Amino acid sequence: MTRDPVRYAMIGGGEGAFIGPVHRIAAAIAGNCRLVxxxxxxxxxxxxxxxExxxxxPERSYASYDELLQGERERPAGERAEFVAIVTPNHVHAPAMIAALEAGFPVLCDKPLTDTLDAARAVEEAARRTGGLVGVTHxxxxxxMVRQARALVGSGELGAVRRVAVKYxxxxxxxxxxxxGKQAEWRIDPARSGLGGAFGDIGTHAFNLVEFITGERMSRLSAEIRAAVPGRSLDDDGAAMFHLEGGGRGTLVASQICTGDANGLEISVWCEEAGLHWRQEQPNSLRVARRGRPEEIWTPGADRTYLDETAMAVTRTPSGHPEGYLEAFANIYHDFAEAVRGRAPQRPVYAGLHDGIAGMRFIQAAYDSSARGGEWVDL
Amino acid sequence: MTRDPVRYAMIGGGEGAFIGPVHRIAAAIAGNCRLVxxxxxxxxxxxxxxxExxxxxPERSYASYDELLQGERERPAGERAEFVAIVTPNHVHAPAMIAALEAGFPVLCDKPLTDTLDAARAVEEAARRTGGLVGVTHxxxxxxMVRQARALVGSGELGAVRRVAVKYxxxxxxxxxxxxGKQAEWRIDPARSGLGGAFGDIGTHAFNLVEFITGERMSRLSAEIRAAVPGRSLDDDGAAMFHLEGGGRGTLVASQICTGDANGLEISVWCEEAGLHWRQEQPNSLRVARRGRPEEIWTPGADRTYLDETAMAVTRTPSGHPEGYLEAFANIYHDFAEAVRGRAPQRPVYAGLHDGIAGMRFIQAAYDSSARGGEWVDL
Amino acid sequence: MTRDPVRYAMIGGGEGAFIGPVHRIAAAIAGNCRLVxxxxxxxxxxxxxxxExxxxxPERSYASYDELLQGERERPAGERAEFVAIVTPNHVHAPAMIAALEAGFPVLCDKPLTDTLDAARAVEEAARRTGGLVGVTHxxxxxxMVRQARALVGSGELGAVRRVAVKYxxxxxxxxxxxxGKQAEWRIDPARSGLGGAFGDIGTHAFNLVEFITGERMSRLSAEIRAAVPGRSLDDDGAAMFHLEGGGRGTLVASQICTGDANGLEISVWCEEAGLHWRQEQPNSLRVARRGRPEEIWTPGADRTYLDETAMAVTRTPSGHPEGYLEAFANIYHDFAEAVRGRAPQRPVYAGLHDGIAGMRFIQAAYDSSARGGEWVDL
Amino acid sequence: MTRDPVRYAMIGGGEGAFIGPVHRIAAAIAGNCRLVxxxxxxxxxxxxxxxExxxxxPERSYASYDELLQGERERPAGERAEFVAIVTPNHVHAPAMIAALEAGFPVLCDKPLTDTLDAARAVEEAARRTGGLVGVTHxxxxxxMVRQARALVGSGELGAVRRVAVKYxxxxxxxxxxxxGKQAEWRIDPARSGLGGAFGDIGTHAFNLVEFITGERMSRLSAEIRAAVPGRSLDDDGAAMFHLEGGGRGTLVASQICTGDANGLEISVWCEEAGLHWRQEQPNSLRVARRGRPEEIWTPGADRTYLDETAMAVTRTPSGHPEGYLEAFANIYHDFAEAVRGRAPQRPVYAGLHDGIAGMRFIQAAYDSSARGGEWVDL
Structure with a gap:
C-alpha cells in the first residue's frame, strides 16, 4: 500500500538563508516529507x-509563525502540516518552538536548541506539558558511517572508551x-545568536557527535573560549578538555578562525580494543584500527550486508556511489517524519530534546569554565 | 517570479530496479523537475x-510506454509531461526513445544510448526527423570537479593533452x-543488454569522461575484451589503448570482475603544463599537479569563487559539505530540464545525442578490435 | 678536498635496545659520522x-661510560671520539652528559633531556661551565617538510599563529x-624514566614540534595526566591546553594507550593567512591551506627548487622517492656533526640545550598543573 | 659471534651521478656491506x-673498471672486494659485468640489465660460463609491502590473478x-641508453614489479611507444596491454612526460578473492580489498607479527616509523650481500639474472610490437 508523505511547514529559511534551503533539499531527498x-x-x-x-x-505562505500555527491548525486534518521545521536565527528557536508545541505540532529544530540555557528549560517544560515531539538537526x-561507529562502540566488542579527540x-x-552576509551577521551578534558563538554554532555539533558515538554523557569539562578576531563580542575560537561518565577523557576544539579549513569536523574514539576515526569531509570512510590487526576502512553501500541496520537503513546506493551532507541531513528528516507518523525507532538515531538540552548545558558549562579561568565544571 | 518545475514521465524503474529510484531522487534534488x-x-x-x-x-500510471505517450499527449498543455526519462534495460531504449520523439517528447535516457550501433543510428534519424532533444545520463x-577539470583543459592554460589513463x-x-538479482541478470544477458557488457555498462562512462574532460573525440583504439567468468556470454573485463584526435594517447580499463572494487572510476589527464587527477569515490577533490609547483587540491563550495561557472552552478553547499553521486545525477536532470524550458546553456555540460552515439561507436569499435586480435580501429 | 667523517662514541644502545640501533643507522645515513x-x-x-x-x-668497547670518557681522552687527537651520543634510559642521561661535558666532549642526547627538571638544570650548569655543545635528538x-613548515611560519607571510593542535x-x-620487553619496561618505571611517562616520552616530542614550527615558546598550560591502565605508576595518557607567547592557543594530546595507533604524531598550525598540516606517518606531505585558494601539498625533492634551504639541505633524492624516519634522524646527526666541526648553521635546525630544558619544564608544568586539578601553570 | 661486512667495489657513480650515491647510502643502511x-x-x-x-x-680509486678488477684480484683474500656494484650508463653494463664475472666477482647491477637484448644474452652466457652470481637492483x-603483496598472492588464498594495472x-x-644535466642526457641518448628510453628506464621496473608480485611471467604484449617531445629519438611515453602466463590480463603505462608526476609507480593486482593496491610514493601502505569485507590497510612494523617473513626481515623500525626508498634499496643490497656470503634465501626476493633478462625481453618485445602497429608479440 502506498504511503503519503508527511506534510511539514517551515519557520525561517527565506531569501539569503543558508540552512533553510538545505532543510528543504534534505526533506526532498528523504522522500517521506512534503513542504506545504x-x-x-x-x-x-x-x-x-x-x-513565492x-x-x-500564497495562502499558506504566512507573514509570521503565529499566523502559520493558527492557519495550519484551522485546516482539515488530512491537509494541515503534520510537523514544523524551525530554521530561524537561534534567539527565535525557543518562542517558535514553544508556540508550535502549544499549538499541537511536533517540531524539528535546527541546532543549537535555543539561545540560552534558560530558554532551553522553557522548551523542555513546554514539551513536558504538551507531550509534543522535539527533534534537533544534528x-x-x-x-x-557515524551510525556504524555508534553501533560498533555500543556492541561492547571494542571495550570501554578511553580517549576521544574531536575538533570542528x-x-x-x-x-x-x-x-x-546574512548568515555570518547573526552568528556573531549575541542578541540573535545567544550562547551561539563558535562553541554554540559548531561546538555543539562536536559535543553531540561525542555523545552520539560513545553512547555516553559528557560529565565535566574545562574550557577556554575567546573572541580572537578584534571587535567581536562572541567567541570565535576555543577548546576544552572533558570527561565522559564512563571514565574516558577527551579534547574538543571548536573554532571558526582556522584559516584554510572548510568544515573540518573530525573525531577519534579510542576504545580498549580499537580506535575509530571519522572525518566529515570524507564521510564515507570509517577507519577501524584494531589491536594487532591491519587497519580497516568501513564504507557504506546497499551491498555491505555486514553493516549495522541503522547504517544500512540510510544507504540509498550501492557501495562506491558516495552520498554526502545533504543525504545525511535527509536521514534526520526521514527518521523524524517516521516518528511523527508514530513509527519512531526504539532507540532514535537522531538528536531529541534531551540531546538538545545537553548541548545547551555544554555551551553554558564551557562559558562558565572559561570565565573562571578554566575551572572544571560539571555539566 | 516563481517558476514551476518541469513535469516529466518515467519509462522503466519499477520494483527492484536500481537506476530508476536514483533518477527520481536526482530529479527531486534538482528542484526544477516533478514526476507526473x-x-x-x-x-x-x-x-x-x-x-502506486x-x-x-493511478490514471497516470500506465501499463506500457505506448499508453503513456498517448495518454500524456492527450492531457492539457499545462499538465502533460514535458519530457520523458527512460530507465529500462538497454534493448528498450531505442524503441521507447523513438516513440517518445515521434510523440513530441524530449527524452533523457540512461546510458548506453541503445543496445546496438544500428539502433543508435535509428534514434539519431528519429531525432533529426522530429527535431527532438535527447540527453544521456552520463x-x-x-x-x-569534473566540470572544473573540463574547464581547466578547455581554457588552454594547461596546453595540449598528452596522455590519459582512465579505469572503471x-x-x-x-x-x-x-x-x-534484477539488475545483474539483464546486464549479463545479450538479448537485453546488447553491446552492453562491462564495456557497454561502464566502459561508456569511462569513454564519455575522457571526451568530456579533454574536449576531444577519441579517434582510434585497440581493445581486448573477454568474458572472464566461465559461463558468461557478455564481456565482463577488458582494456584498450586509444588515440585522441589532438594527438594524445591513452589507456582505458573497464571491468566488473575486479574483486574488492566498488565503483572505481578514476581518470588522469596529463597536459603539457599540468596533470589532472580525479576519482569518483572521492568526487570532491580534483588534484592539479602543475609543473614545478606544489600540487593543488581543488574542491567545490559556494564560497570557492575562483571555480569555473559550470562548476559553481552545480554547487549547493559551502565548501566542506560534501555532495555526492545523487547530486551529480541531479545536476544532469537540472540542466536537461532547463534545456527543455528552452534555457539550455550554450555549451551543454551534459551528454547529448552525439555523445550517446559516440559511446555506441566506442563499444562497437572495441568489440571489432578485440575480435580482430587487437587491431587498431577508427571510431 | 675530501672530508673525514666526525668520530663519535655511543653510551647505551646495547642488546635489545630500540633507539640505539636507530641512532647508528642514522649516523650511517648521515654520511659525515663514524662510530669509533x-x-x-x-x-x-x-x-x-x-x-662485539x-x-x-674490543679495546674501544668500554665497560662503563666513565671508562669510555677516560679511554677516549687518552687517545691521540686524530683518533679519539669527537662527540658522544647518549641513548640510555632517561635517568642516566644527566650523569653521563655531565661527565662527558666535563671530559670535554660535545654530547648528542636522546630525548627527554633528563629524568627530572633538577637534573636538567645540572646539565645546563655543566654546559655553561664547560662551554660544551649539547644537542637533543628530537x-x-x-x-x-617540518623544516619547510617552520620556514613558512618564520617568513611572516602567513601572519601570526592563532591556534595549534598537536597530538602524539x-x-x-x-x-x-x-x-x-626491554624498552617498555624502563619506560613505565619511574626510577629509570623519571618524569618520562607518556608526557615525557612522546609529549616532549609534541611540545618540541610546536615550538620548532611556530618559532615561539609555550608560555602557559593546563594539563590532565593519568595512568589509565591499572597497576601503572607513570602516566600513560594525558592532554593539555596551552598558550604561545605570541598569543596563539593550542591543544596537545600525548597517550600510549590509544589502541590501533602506531606512531600518530600530527600537528596543525593555523596562522592568519594559512593553515599548515603535517602527519609523521606521511612525512613527505605538508598541507598548506591558504585563505581563498586551493589547498597545496608540498613535498620534498632535490628538484623542488622553491623549498626553503633548510628543507633542501636534507633532501637526498629526487621528488617522489620517499625518505622516512631514519633519514630524519640522520639529518639531526648530520647537522650536529657539522656543528662539532665548527660549521653549525647560524640558526640551528635541531634541538639544543635550551630546547631540551624547555622540554623538561613542559613536563614538570604538566605534572604540576595536573596535580592541582588543571590549574594554569607558567612554563 | 660478530660478522664483518661484505666488501664491495663500485663501477660508475662519480661526480654528478644520481644513482651511484643512492647505492652507497643503501649499502650503508644495509649494514652488512662496506665500500672498499x-x-x-x-x-x-x-x-x-x-x-677522493x-x-x-687513493690506491683503491681506480681509473677504469679493468684496473679495478685486476687491482682487487691481486689483493689478499681477506681484503679484496667481494662483489662489484655497477652503476654506469646502460651501455657499459654488459662489458663491465662480463669482465667482472670473468674476473671472478659477483655483480650487483643497476637496471635495466644491459642496453640491448643481445648484450643481455652475452651476460647470460658469461654467467653460465663462470657460475658467477648476478643481481639487478629493481x-x-x-x-x-611489495614483499607482503607477493607473499599474499603466492599463498594461494587470494586465488588466481585476473587483472593487473601498473603505471610508472x-x-x-x-x-x-x-x-x-648528466643523468637526463645519457638517458635520452640511444648510444648510451640502448633500449632504455622510458620503457627501458622505468618500464622495466613496472614490468619487474608485475612479475615479482604475481609470481608469474608475462607471456605476450601489445605496445605503443613513442618519442612525444619533439627532437627526441628515444621513447619518452608509451603503454602496453599484456597477458600473464596464468591467464590474467593487464595494462602498463610508462612515461616520463606526465607533467606534475614525480615518481608515480602504482600497481593494482586483482585476484579472485581480493584486490591488492600499492603506490610507491606511499610505500608503507598496502591496500587489501577482499570480497565482502571492509578494505584493509597493511603496514610494516617490527611489531606486525602477522606479516610474511620476507616483509618482516626488512623492517627496521616499529610500526608508524616510515621507511622509504633508501631502505628499500638497502634491502636489495643486504640480501645480495648475504647471498655473496653464501646465505642466499631459498627463494630470492631480489631480481636476479633471469629477471634482468626477462626485463630486456620485455623492452625488446615492446619495441617490436610498437614497430608493427601494436601486433601482439610473445616475450
Missing part, C-alpha cells in the same frame, strides 16, 4: 516573496571582513 | 503496483554466483 | 657482547600485558 | 676526484628543456 506551508521570514513582505520564490501556495548523526574547525570567520 | 506519470514496467500489473508504491496518480559529468573497475560481478 | 667507540650497557659483560655484535674494536625536526598517540602500551 | 674500492668514472681524472670526494683510499622489490609515470622529461 511556511513563514519564511520575520519580515512579512520578505516572507511573501520568499514563499520556492513555490508555496546533521552529522545522519551519516551512515572552520576558517570562514577568519578575518573581520569575513563577517558579512 | 510513469510506465514503470513492461509488465502491466507490475507497472501498476510500482506506480511511489505515489503516482552521471559523472554532473560532478562539479567494479567487483560486483566477480563470481558466477554474483550475477543474480 | 661505545659503552653500550651498564652491565660490563653485556657491554662487551653488544660491542656491532663490530666495535627526530621529527629532521624531516624536510600510540597504542603499544594499551594493555597491562603490553609493558614487557 | 671504486672506478667511479670512465674519465681517469674524474674518477680520481670522485674517489667520497673518501676512497629497488621496488625491496619494500616490505614521471614528469621530469616533460619538456625539451628538461633533458639537461
Amino acid at each position: 506551508a511556511g513563514a519564511l521570514s520575520s519580515d512579512a513582505e520578505r516572507a511573501r516573496r520568499s514563499g 520564490a520556492i513555490g508555496l501556495p 546533521t552529522y548523526t545522519g551519516y551512515p 574547525t572552520q576558517g570562514w570567520l577568519g578575518k573581520q571582513e569575513d563577517a558579512v | 506519470a510513469g510506465a514503470l514496467s513492461s509488465d502491466a500489473e507490475r507497472a501498476r503496483r510500482s506506480g 508504491a511511489i505515489g503516482l496518480p 552521471t559523472y559529468t554532473g560532478y562539479p 573497475t567494479q567487483g560486483w560481478l566477480g563470481k558466477q554466483e554474483d550475477a543474480v | 667507540a661505545g659503552a653500550l650497557s651498564s652491565d660490563a659483560e653485556r657491554a662487551r657482547r653488544s660491542g 655484535a656491532i663490530g666495535l674494536p 627526530t621529527y625536526t629532521g624531516y624536510p 598517540t600510540q597504542g603499544w602500551l594499551g594493555k597491562q600485558e603490553d609493558a614487557v | 674500492a671504486g672506478a667511479l668514472s670512465s674519465d681517469a681524472e674524474r674518477a680520481r676526484r670522485s674517489g 670526494a667520497i673518501g676512497l683510499p 629497488t621496488y622489490t625491496g619494500y616490505p 609515470t614521471q614528469g621530469w622529461l616533460g619538456k625539451q628543456e628538461d633533458a639537461v
Whole structure:
C-alpha cells in the first residue's frame, strides 16, 4: 500500500538563508516529507516573496509563525502540516518552538536548541506539558558511517572508551571582513545568536557527535573560549578538555578562525580494543584500527550486508556511489517524519530534546569554565 | 517570479530496479523537475503496483510506454509531461526513445544510448526527423570537479593533452554466483543488454569522461575484451589503448570482475603544463599537479569563487559539505530540464545525442578490435 | 678536498635496545659520522657482547661510560671520539652528559633531556661551565617538510599563529600485558624514566614540534595526566591546553594507550593567512591551506627548487622517492656533526640545550598543573 | 659471534651521478656491506676526484673498471672486494659485468640489465660460463609491502590473478628543456641508453614489479611507444596491454612526460578473492580489498607479527616509523650481500639474472610490437 508523505511547514529559511534551503533539499531527498506551508521570514513582505520564490501556495505562505500555527491548525486534518521545521536565527528557536508545541505540532529544530540555557528549560517544560515531539538537526548523526561507529562502540566488542579527540574547525570567520552576509551577521551578534558563538554554532555539533558515538554523557569539562578576531563580542575560537561518565577523557576544539579549513569536523574514539576515526569531509570512510590487526576502512553501500541496520537503513546506493551532507541531513528528516507518523525507532538515531538540552548545558558549562579561568565544571 | 518545475514521465524503474529510484531522487534534488506519470514496467500489473508504491496518480500510471505517450499527449498543455526519462534495460531504449520523439517528447535516457550501433543510428534519424532533444545520463559529468577539470583543459592554460589513463573497475560481478538479482541478470544477458557488457555498462562512462574532460573525440583504439567468468556470454573485463584526435594517447580499463572494487572510476589527464587527477569515490577533490609547483587540491563550495561557472552552478553547499553521486545525477536532470524550458546553456555540460552515439561507436569499435586480435580501429 | 667523517662514541644502545640501533643507522645515513667507540650497557659483560655484535674494536668497547670518557681522552687527537651520543634510559642521561661535558666532549642526547627538571638544570650548569655543545635528538625536526613548515611560519607571510593542535598517540602500551620487553619496561618505571611517562616520552616530542614550527615558546598550560591502565605508576595518557607567547592557543594530546595507533604524531598550525598540516606517518606531505585558494601539498625533492634551504639541505633524492624516519634522524646527526666541526648553521635546525630544558619544564608544568586539578601553570 | 661486512667495489657513480650515491647510502643502511674500492668514472681524472670526494683510499680509486678488477684480484683474500656494484650508463653494463664475472666477482647491477637484448644474452652466457652470481637492483622489490603483496598472492588464498594495472609515470622529461644535466642526457641518448628510453628506464621496473608480485611471467604484449617531445629519438611515453602466463590480463603505462608526476609507480593486482593496491610514493601502505569485507590497510612494523617473513626481515623500525626508498634499496643490497656470503634465501626476493633478462625481453618485445602497429608479440 502506498504511503503519503508527511506534510511539514517551515519557520525561517527565506531569501539569503543558508540552512533553510538545505532543510528543504534534505526533506526532498528523504522522500517521506512534503513542504506545504511556511513563514519564511520575520519580515512579512520578505516572507511573501520568499514563499513565492520556492513555490508555496500564497495562502499558506504566512507573514509570521503565529499566523502559520493558527492557519495550519484551522485546516482539515488530512491537509494541515503534520510537523514544523524551525530554521530561524537561534534567539527565535525557543518562542517558535514553544508556540508550535502549544499549538499541537511536533517540531524539528535546527541546532543549537535555543539561545540560552534558560530558554532551553522553557522548551523542555513546554514539551513536558504538551507531550509534543522535539527533534534537533544534528546533521552529522545522519551519516551512515557515524551510525556504524555508534553501533560498533555500543556492541561492547571494542571495550570501554578511553580517549576521544574531536575538533570542528572552520576558517570562514577568519578575518573581520569575513563577517558579512546574512548568515555570518547573526552568528556573531549575541542578541540573535545567544550562547551561539563558535562553541554554540559548531561546538555543539562536536559535543553531540561525542555523545552520539560513545553512547555516553559528557560529565565535566574545562574550557577556554575567546573572541580572537578584534571587535567581536562572541567567541570565535576555543577548546576544552572533558570527561565522559564512563571514565574516558577527551579534547574538543571548536573554532571558526582556522584559516584554510572548510568544515573540518573530525573525531577519534579510542576504545580498549580499537580506535575509530571519522572525518566529515570524507564521510564515507570509517577507519577501524584494531589491536594487532591491519587497519580497516568501513564504507557504506546497499551491498555491505555486514553493516549495522541503522547504517544500512540510510544507504540509498550501492557501495562506491558516495552520498554526502545533504543525504545525511535527509536521514534526520526521514527518521523524524517516521516518528511523527508514530513509527519512531526504539532507540532514535537522531538528536531529541534531551540531546538538545545537553548541548545547551555544554555551551553554558564551557562559558562558565572559561570565565573562571578554566575551572572544571560539571555539566 | 516563481517558476514551476518541469513535469516529466518515467519509462522503466519499477520494483527492484536500481537506476530508476536514483533518477527520481536526482530529479527531486534538482528542484526544477516533478514526476507526473510513469510506465514503470513492461509488465502491466507490475507497472501498476510500482506506480502506486511511489505515489503516482493511478490514471497516470500506465501499463506500457505506448499508453503513456498517448495518454500524456492527450492531457492539457499545462499538465502533460514535458519530457520523458527512460530507465529500462538497454534493448528498450531505442524503441521507447523513438516513440517518445515521434510523440513530441524530449527524452533523457540512461546510458548506453541503445543496445546496438544500428539502433543508435535509428534514434539519431528519429531525432533529426522530429527535431527532438535527447540527453544521456552520463552521471559523472554532473560532478562539479569534473566540470572544473573540463574547464581547466578547455581554457588552454594547461596546453595540449598528452596522455590519459582512465579505469572503471567494479567487483560486483566477480563470481558466477554474483550475477543474480534484477539488475545483474539483464546486464549479463545479450538479448537485453546488447553491446552492453562491462564495456557497454561502464566502459561508456569511462569513454564519455575522457571526451568530456579533454574536449576531444577519441579517434582510434585497440581493445581486448573477454568474458572472464566461465559461463558468461557478455564481456565482463577488458582494456584498450586509444588515440585522441589532438594527438594524445591513452589507456582505458573497464571491468566488473575486479574483486574488492566498488565503483572505481578514476581518470588522469596529463597536459603539457599540468596533470589532472580525479576519482569518483572521492568526487570532491580534483588534484592539479602543475609543473614545478606544489600540487593543488581543488574542491567545490559556494564560497570557492575562483571555480569555473559550470562548476559553481552545480554547487549547493559551502565548501566542506560534501555532495555526492545523487547530486551529480541531479545536476544532469537540472540542466536537461532547463534545456527543455528552452534555457539550455550554450555549451551543454551534459551528454547529448552525439555523445550517446559516440559511446555506441566506442563499444562497437572495441568489440571489432578485440575480435580482430587487437587491431587498431577508427571510431 | 675530501672530508673525514666526525668520530663519535655511543653510551647505551646495547642488546635489545630500540633507539640505539636507530641512532647508528642514522649516523650511517648521515654520511659525515663514524662510530669509533661505545659503552653500550651498564652491565660490563653485556657491554662487551653488544660491542662485539656491532663490530666495535674490543679495546674501544668500554665497560662503563666513565671508562669510555677516560679511554677516549687518552687517545691521540686524530683518533679519539669527537662527540658522544647518549641513548640510555632517561635517568642516566644527566650523569653521563655531565661527565662527558666535563671530559670535554660535545654530547648528542636522546630525548627527554633528563629524568627530572633538577637534573636538567645540572646539565645546563655543566654546559655553561664547560662551554660544551649539547644537542637533543628530537627526530621529527629532521624531516624536510617540518623544516619547510617552520620556514613558512618564520617568513611572516602567513601572519601570526592563532591556534595549534598537536597530538602524539600510540597504542603499544594499551594493555597491562603490553609493558614487557626491554624498552617498555624502563619506560613505565619511574626510577629509570623519571618524569618520562607518556608526557615525557612522546609529549616532549609534541611540545618540541610546536615550538620548532611556530618559532615561539609555550608560555602557559593546563594539563590532565593519568595512568589509565591499572597497576601503572607513570602516566600513560594525558592532554593539555596551552598558550604561545605570541598569543596563539593550542591543544596537545600525548597517550600510549590509544589502541590501533602506531606512531600518530600530527600537528596543525593555523596562522592568519594559512593553515599548515603535517602527519609523521606521511612525512613527505605538508598541507598548506591558504585563505581563498586551493589547498597545496608540498613535498620534498632535490628538484623542488622553491623549498626553503633548510628543507633542501636534507633532501637526498629526487621528488617522489620517499625518505622516512631514519633519514630524519640522520639529518639531526648530520647537522650536529657539522656543528662539532665548527660549521653549525647560524640558526640551528635541531634541538639544543635550551630546547631540551624547555622540554623538561613542559613536563614538570604538566605534572604540576595536573596535580592541582588543571590549574594554569607558567612554563 | 660478530660478522664483518661484505666488501664491495663500485663501477660508475662519480661526480654528478644520481644513482651511484643512492647505492652507497643503501649499502650503508644495509649494514652488512662496506665500500672498499671504486672506478667511479670512465674519465681517469674524474674518477680520481670522485674517489677522493667520497673518501676512497687513493690506491683503491681506480681509473677504469679493468684496473679495478685486476687491482682487487691481486689483493689478499681477506681484503679484496667481494662483489662489484655497477652503476654506469646502460651501455657499459654488459662489458663491465662480463669482465667482472670473468674476473671472478659477483655483480650487483643497476637496471635495466644491459642496453640491448643481445648484450643481455652475452651476460647470460658469461654467467653460465663462470657460475658467477648476478643481481639487478629493481629497488621496488625491496619494500616490505611489495614483499607482503607477493607473499599474499603466492599463498594461494587470494586465488588466481585476473587483472593487473601498473603505471610508472614521471614528469621530469616533460619538456625539451628538461633533458639537461648528466643523468637526463645519457638517458635520452640511444648510444648510451640502448633500449632504455622510458620503457627501458622505468618500464622495466613496472614490468619487474608485475612479475615479482604475481609470481608469474608475462607471456605476450601489445605496445605503443613513442618519442612525444619533439627532437627526441628515444621513447619518452608509451603503454602496453599484456597477458600473464596464468591467464590474467593487464595494462602498463610508462612515461616520463606526465607533467606534475614525480615518481608515480602504482600497481593494482586483482585476484579472485581480493584486490591488492600499492603506490610507491606511499610505500608503507598496502591496500587489501577482499570480497565482502571492509578494505584493509597493511603496514610494516617490527611489531606486525602477522606479516610474511620476507616483509618482516626488512623492517627496521616499529610500526608508524616510515621507511622509504633508501631502505628499500638497502634491502636489495643486504640480501645480495648475504647471498655473496653464501646465505642466499631459498627463494630470492631480489631480481636476479633471469629477471634482468626477462626485463630486456620485455623492452625488446615492446619495441617490436610498437614497430608493427601494436601486433601482439610473445616475450
